[in-house]
Amino acid sequence: MKDNLSLQEAQKVILLSQGVHKSHQLGKGKEVTYQVIEAINYVQIDSISVVERAHHHSIWNRAENYDPIHIAQLLEDKHIFEYWSHAASYLPMKHYRYSLPRKNAITQGDMHWFKKDKKSMSHVLERIKSEGPLQAKDFKDPRESKTGWWDWKPAKKALEQLFMQGDLMVVKRQGFQKVYDLTERVLPSNIDISTPSEEDYLRHLIINYLKANAIGTPGQIAYLLKGIKTSVKKYCMQMEEDGLLISVTVNKQSYFSLPTITHLLEKKLSRNKVKILSPFDNLIIQRKRTQDLFNYEYQIECYVPENKRKIGYFSLPLLWNARFSGRMDVKMDRKVGVLNILNLHLETEEAEEFILDLKKELDKFLSFNNGSCINVIKITSKNTKLADAQVKKFTAILIA
Numbered sequence: 001m002k003d004n005l006s007l008q009e010a011q012k013v014i015l016l017s018q019g020v021h022k023s024h025q026l027g028k029g030k031e032v033t034y035q036v037i038e039a040i041n042y043v044q045i046d047s048i049s050v051v052e053r054a055h056h057h058s059i060w061n062r063a064e065n066y067d068p069i070h071i072a073q074l075l076e077d078k079h080i081f082e083y084w085s086h087a088a089s090y091l092p093m094k095h096y097r098y099s100l101p102r103k104n105a106i107t108q109g110d111m112h113w114f115k116k117d118k119k120s121m122s123h124v125l126e127r128i129k130s131e132g133p134l135q136a137k138d139f140k141d142p143r144e145s146k147t148g149w150w151d152w153k154p155a156k157k158a159l160e161q162l163f164m165q166g167d168l169m170v171v172k173r174q175g176f177q178k179v180y181d182l183t184e185r186v187l188p189s190n191i192d193i194s195t196p197s198e199e200d201y202l203r204h205l206i207i208n209y210l211k212a213n214a215i216g217t218p219g220q221i222a223y224l225l226k227g228i229k230t231s232v233k234k235y236c237m238q239m240e241e242d243g244l245l246i247s248v249t250v251n252k253q254s255y256f257s258l259p260t261i262t263h264l265l266e267k268k269l270s271r272n273k274v275k276i277l278s279p280f281d282n283l284i285i286q287r288k289r290t291q292d293l294f295n296y297e298y299q300i301e302c303y304v305p306e307n308k309r310k311i312g313y314f315s316l317p318l319l320w321n322a323r324f325s326g327r328m329d330v331k332m333d334r335k336v337g338v339l340n341i342l343n344l345h346l347e348t349e350e351a352e353e354f355i356l357d358l359k360k361e362l363d364k365f366l367s368f369n370n371g372s373c374i375n376v377i378k379i380t381s382k383n384t385k386l387a388d389a390q391v392k393k394f395t396a397i398l399i400a
Helices: 007-018 030-040 054-060 069-076 093-107 118-131 152-164 198-213 229-241 261-266 287-294 351-368 388-399
Strands: 080-084 088-092 168-174 177-182 246-250 253-257 274-276 315-320 323-333 338-346 373-376 379-381
Touching: 007 198, 007 261, 007 287, 030 054, 030 069, 030 088, 030 198, 054 069, 069 080, 069 088, 069 168, 080 093, 080 168, 088 093, 093 152, 093 198, 118 152, 118 177, 152 168, 152 177, 198 229, 198 253, 229 253, 274 351, 287 323, 315 351, 338 351, 338 388, 351 373, 351 388, 373 388, 379 388
Parallel strands: 338 373, 338 379
Antiparallel strands: 080 088, 168 177, 246 253, 274 315, 315 323, 323 338
């Protein structure tokens, strides 16, 4: 195995590991959905629904014939569970024990979002014990004063605190609202609930990150995980000494990788494909990594004041083969079935060829969002001003 990877080789192994250009899949239905979640470690949940929500969008890009109902089925089958990765996520149930270090730390005093309200926590826990699964809205009592301690806002905080420290789990979602139940009533009987040692936890974190992402620095592996970067770096170096990891260099930056990266380099990457990614897709969620390895600077602008947005509220990254070639601000009008392209921003010199490949994926994306037609409002380009004739031609291709 050579120590240096070209940027193109690095991009190839990352995309193969992430599975966004996979051509053939084993199994079907919810089994493939589970395989995707296991392969990429987690899928981030997000509430924004301008188009189909992020967790469905990210899986759809990797699982042929994906149906959003698969998530509910996998939760019901107890094959996945909801918890925190770097953000709220669905994770493989077989990895449950690796959520325990965080849960234990929160139980012992680490603060997630807010301070504990023990009275509220006791109240909601007792009600769930006696009544079964409940939502936050089940704790709102119109007879009580809105300033009462059991008003729905304190109850919601208590539910989240009990969820984060492991007393409760999310058994399902109704209208995107969490339904909580006691952990002992949700966990499968055969699941390992022993707390891993620090070494076991670090090994799990490192190996699974590298399986999903091919290469990584200690900082990337420990992304948004509190206080473990130094430990991750130390243990990566130990694993390298033991022959379990290797070091590779890309653009003068050192990364760790599994020795199996050699096999990835021998595989072929599907070409002539465009992928319309969620802003929260695992491939691009670490923005600095995406910029370093794909030369693509991306920012989701829904959190940016409207007068400071450059592309639009919810621009989707556009991956063409192994390079990012644009972004597309979109909004689905579900009442009339129209997918509005508010701004298609091109970042490639091969615009017409890209548009033709984008059209193939755009039709699939429209179907995924249960739409019936496409409306193009604006097309812009990063490098050159598009002629009116070009805009008309590209628009005609996309709406055909």
